[in-house]
Every structure is written in structure tokens, then in C-alpha cells.
Amino acid sequence: MVFRLLICLVVVTAALGETVQLRKISSIFLPHSYQNGPQYSLSEVAVEQLTYDWENRILYTVGDTVVHVIDVSNPEHMIILAYTEYPGMEFTDVEFCGGYIFTAMDNRTDRANGKMIVFRYNPTTKRINEVRQVQVGAIPDMVKPTKDCKKIIVAVEGEAYEYPPNHIIDPPGLVVIVNFPLGVGFNPMVSTLDFERFNERVPFLEESGVRHVYRENNNPFSNDVEPEYIAINADDTKAYIMLQENNAVATVDLESETILQVYGLGYKNWSSLKLDPSDRDGGANMNSYTVYGMYQPDSFVHFRFKGGNYLVMANEGDAKVYDYGAYQWSEEARGSKIASQDLYNIDFTTLQQLADNSKLGRLKFGVSPSERDSGGFLKAMFTYGGRGWSIRRAEDMSLIYDSGNDVADRTLQHHYDLFNCELDDENDRPYNSFDMRSDNKGVETEDVTVGEVDGYTLFFVANERPGTIVTYSVKDDLSHPKFQHIYHGIPETRGRTWQQMYDDWDLTEIDCEDNKFVPASESPTGKPILFAGGSVSGTVSILEVELTV
Numbered sequence: 001m002v003f004r005l006l007i008c009l010v011v012v013t014a015a016l017g018e019t020v021q022l023r024k025i026s027s028i029f030l031p032h033s034y035q036n037g038p039q040y041s042l043s044e045v046a047v048e049q050l051t052y053d054w055e056n057r058i059l060y061t062v063g064d065t066v067v068h069v070i071d072v073s074n075p076e077h078m079i080i081l082a083y084t085e086y087p088g089m090e091f092t093d094v095e096f097c098g099g100y101i102f103t104a105m106d107n108r109t110d111r112a113n114g115k116m117i118v119f120r121y122n123p124t125t126k127r128i129n130e131v132r133q134v135q136v137g138a139i140p141d142m143v144k145p146t147k148d149c150k151k152i153i154v155a156v157e158g159e160a161y162e163y164p165p166n167h168i169i170d171p172p173g174l175v176v177i178v179n180f181p182l183g184v185g186f187n188p189m190v191s192t193l194d195f196e197r198f199n200e201r202v203p204f205l206e207e208s209g210v211r212h213v214y215r216e217n218n219n220p221f222s223n224d225v226e227p228e229y230i231a232i233n234a235d236d237t238k239a240y241i242m243l244q245e246n247n248a249v250a251t252v253d254l255e256s257e258t259i260l261q262v263y264g265l266g267y268k269n270w271s272s273l274k275l276d277p278s279d280r281d282g283g284a285n286m287n288s289y290t291v292y293g294m295y296q297p298d299s300f301v302h303f304r305f306k307g308g309n310y311l312v313m314a315n316e317g318d319a320k321v322y323d324y325g326a327y328q329w330s331e332e333a334r335g336s337k338i339a340s341q342d343l344y345n346i347d348f349t350t351l352q353q354l355a356d357n358s359k360l361g362r363l364k365f366g367v368s369p370s371e372r373d374s375g376g377f378l379k380a381m382f383t384y385g386g387r388g389w390s391i392r393r394a395e396d397m398s399l400i401y402d403s404g405n406d407v408a409d410r411t412l413q414h415h416y417d418l419f420n421c422e423l424d425d426e427n428d429r430p431y432n433s434f435d436m437r438s439d440n441k442g443v444e445t446e447d448v449t450v451g452e453v454d455g456y457t458l459f460f461v462a463n464e465r466p467g468t469i470v471t472y473s474v475k476d477d478l479s480h481p482k483f484q485h486i487y488h489g490i491p492e493t494r495g496r497t498w499q500q501m502y503d504d505w506d507l508t509e510i511d512c513e514d515n516k517f518v519p520a521s522e523s524p525t526g527k528p529i530l531f532a533g534g535s536v537s538g539t540v541s542i543l544e545v546e547l548t549v
């Protein structure tokens with residue numbers, strides 16, 4: 001275990017009214033493996049997801065093959081208490097409920113048979129004991145318990161994989177409900193929900209922005225969907241399932257255990273906003289273009305506001321690309337590489353911009369059947385993700401707020417060197433990666449967390465590239481969140497390289513895959529905090545949330 005105490009303040013506050021500060025209390029660096037001793041490495045996904053047992057002040061994390069148990073009772077000195085490792089497997093999620101640790105596992109040796117594995121931590125022996133395994137389907141991505149811990153909803157992504165060599169299998173996307181009516185100690189009842197009844201409704205669903213992407217070999221919509229993330233409403237009667245690549249959300253009735261609807265999320269019109277679509281334009285050049293963003297959120301959260309039900313979404317974007325030996329298929333193409341005969345519907349100005357690598361020529365667009373009309377022409381230029389976050393009404397997915405180009409603007413204003421930056425070469429300095437992701441989803445907003453502090457609703461918006469957390473606040477008007485500040489865990493951008501900062505145990509929050517807000521009443525500091533997990537940096541940090549009115 002490597003631990004480093006960090007006391008710092010990274011904050012850009014709003015000019016008037018309330019201000020929010022994130023004060024880093026400490027960070028812990030986690031091994032990605034214990035084969036032949038603890039193995040630390042940058043970019044090895046040592047922290048994929050995390051969850052918190054507030055009564056015992058214990059944090060559980062999963063990353064790659066390892067489950068960690070971390071004592072956070074002394075927030076200035078987190079300690080690894082125990083770990084367990086499953087070589088050949090990959091943990092994709094973890095949740096704590098009712099004394100049990102629920103995990104999702106991608107079975108790398110038998111992809112069709114992914115599992116939910118339940119553990120229990122024994123503080124006396126300091127051992128993580130396996131309680132049971134439940135097979136749920138191919139490549140489960142998330143688990144989410146109801147408040148009473150009697151239902152565990154599992155999003156089974158069913159992502160395509162190679163089997164046998166040079167062939168592709170695209171298994172069905174599933175929502176699995178694991179019921180423990182008598183408690184986790186007793187055998188569960190398992191309900192498996194599929195999307196087959198929606199196969200014949202694809203033309204209708206596409207009108208709202210739902211995508212049926214991979215149609216090779218007559219692949220049906222029910223196999224194309226990839227359930228990835230779960231949100232549950234306040235009374236545990238309805239679950240919302242994110243179908244990221246399909247640009248859609250499914251609703252599930254948890255009482256009847258049926259999939260009710262699939263809602264398309266529509267498109268973001270960049271002609272009235274600004275983005276930088278090129279990594280070869282000599283800098284950060286924000287302009288308007290006649291292109292449309294497929295929102296394609298990753299994480300999302302249900303929350304209540306003034307009696308209403310809402311979903312806040314991190315609009316990351318994602319494309320399907322299959323490269324399995326002799327079998328290669330991709331739904332995306334750069335603007336300059338799209339065949340001219342496909343662009344019959346595109347206006348002349350946009351055609352010129354598509355031929356220019358300093359404008360739209362480098363930007364990646366969707367060219368799957370979902371983006372084409374009955375004649376096979378592209379209906380418009382659709383790109384991936386929303387480069388920000390949005391709020392929608394839970395009842396019908398109608399848009400209440402979208403951040404537009406605010407995340408990019410704020411980054412340019414306050415942390416210029418990190419604009420559309422990513423950790424590409426560990427031996428580069430961060431500034432060497434400036435503008436590198438402009439042609440490919442920009443900041444890639446990855447995670448969004450909601451917290452309540454002193455009557456304010458706070459939104460912590462985490463961006464994968466390279467690892468910023470942007471905070472917004474709302475007091476009365478949900479349609480106008482107020483920018484507060486940008487936080488990041490990169491101590492310098494033009495001095496040491498990524499690897500040097502990691503070797504010095506200074507680099508944290510790179511790829512903020514998962515963050516958890518903890519109110520003061522449950523916090524080890526006695527104040528509201530954010531647990532911030534860095535997937536690429538392999539770190540967990542405690543960030544204290546300070547609101548001054």
C-alpha cells in the first residue's frame with residue numbers, strides 16, 4: 001500500500017452568491033494486482049468503481065481483478081485492510097448494502113457466463129469471504145440494490161466479443177433482477193428481462209433517436225442493445241437502464257419486473273453552440289457547425305427536486321468498433337474519409353468543412369444504418385457524445401437543461417493546458433496532449449454525482465479527459481445551474497511527465513470513472529465529502545466539500 005497525504009485547494013469560484021470549494025484531504029494509491037507482490041502501474045485501471053459503508057467507515061473498491069477493503073475512519077490516513085483477487089476475471093462494479101458487497105464480474109475465460117458475486121467482509125479476521133455467485137449473462141457492467149437490499153438489479157451489457165477466432169458473437173443485452181425475499185443468506189430468485197419485444201418497433205423508436213447500430217448477420221435490436229448503467233427512483237418502484245451506444249434509456253417496473261419503454265434521447269444541435277472538432281487546427285478553436293451530437297450518456301443518477309423526478313446524465317458518447325483478427329467492423333468514420341456518395345443530404349458549407357482537417361475532416365461521425373435514410377444516404381452528420389452533462393425529466397426524458405459548450409469554455413478559461421487533453425503517452429507532459437481529444441468526443445464527461453448541502457443541490461461533473469471535476473449548484477431553478485469551479489489532481493502541466501508525477505505519488509483523479517457524495521452525517525470528517533476514484537491513476541481521494549453562502 002502506498003499512501004500520500006495531500007493538503008491542497010484547487011478552486012475557481014463563482015463571482016457572486018454561494019461558493020463551493022473542494023479541499024483534498026488525502027489520496028491512496030492502489031495496486032492493480034497482487035501477483036508476485038503488490039503491482040502498481042499507471043493506466044492499469046486499479047480503481048474502476050467504489051462504494052461506501054458509512055456505519056463502519058469502510059470503502060470498497062474494485063479494479064481489474066481485485067476487490068479492496070479500505071479503512072477511511074482516519075480521513076487523513078486511509079489504510080488497506082484486505083483484498084481478494086480473481087485472476088482471469090474483471091470486476092466491473094461494486095455496491096454495499098445490508099452488510100454485503102455485491103459485485104459484477106466479466107468472466108474473461110467464459111464471456112457468456114458473467115457473474116454477480118456477493119462477498120462479506122469479516123473485520124475480525126480481516127478477510128473477504130465469498131457468499132455466493134449468480135450467473136447473469138454476458139459481460140455484466142453494473143449492479144444496483146434497492147434500499148432494502150432484497151432486489152439487486154444487474155445491467156448485463158452483452159457487449160460483442162470474439163468467439164471462435166475471427167468471428168463475432170453479439171449476445172443479448174439483459175436486465176437481470178436478483179431477488180432475495182428471505183435475505184442474502186438464502187437462495188435467490190432470478191428474473192431475466194430481454195428486449196425482444198422491441199425488435200419490431202425499431203422504426204418507431206428511431207424517430208426519437210434510438211439507434212440500432214450493428215445489423216450484420218441479421219443481428220436483432222435485442223442483441224444490439226448494451227445495458228450499461230442503472231438509476232432507481234426514490235421509492236424503488238422503477239429502474240432506468242442506460243443503453244449508451246443506442247442513445248436510449250429503458251424503464252423497468254420493479255414490481256411487475258417488466259421493461260416498460262425505450263426512450264430515445266435525441267440529438268444535440270451544435271449549429272447554435274460551439275465546439276472544437278479538430279486536433280489539427282493549431283489550438284483551441286471553438287466554432288459552430290451543422291452537426292448533431294448523440295448524447296449517449298454513461299453514468300446517470302435519479303434525484304428529486306421540489307417534488308419532481310429527474311435524471312442527471314454524463315453525456316460521454318461511445319461507438320462500436322469490432323477488430324477481431326480477420327473480422328473488422330466499425331460504425332464510425334472521420335469526416336474526410338466518408339464517401340462523397342453518402343453525403344447527398346449534406347449542405348455545401350458542411351461538405352467543404354468535412355474536406356478540411358482543421359475543421360470537420362478529423363471529427364468522427366456515425367455512419368451505421370441508424371444514421372442513414374431509406375436511400376442509404378446519411379440523414380445528417382451525427383457525432384458522438386454531448387461534451388457535457390444534462391438534466392432530464394424522468395417521466396418522459398424531456399430535456400430540462402444541457403451544459404452546451406460550458407465545460408469546454410470553463411476549461412479554457414481556468415485550466416487552458418488541460419483542454420481536450422488526455423494521458424496518451426506516459427512519458428509526455430500533460431501539455432503535450434493539449435487538444436488531442438478534440439476530434440473524438442472532447443472531454444468525455446464520464447460521471448455525475450448529486451449532493452445536497454445547506455439547501456443547495458450540487459452537481460459534481462467528472463470528465464474522463466484528462467480528469468477534471470466541474471461543480472455546479474442549484475438553489476431554486478433547475479434549468480439554470482450555476483458554475484462553481486473546476487478541480488483536478490494534476491499538480492503541473494509543463495514540468496514533470498505523467499509517469500514522473502505518478503512515480504512521485506502526486507498524480508490523482510485521472511479518468512474519474514466513479515465518485516460518491518457523502519453527507520456530513522455519514523462522513524468520516526464530519527463534513528460533506530466526495531470520494532473520487534481515478535481509474536487510470538489507480539487512486540481514491542477524499543475531497544471535502546465546503547459551501548459558503
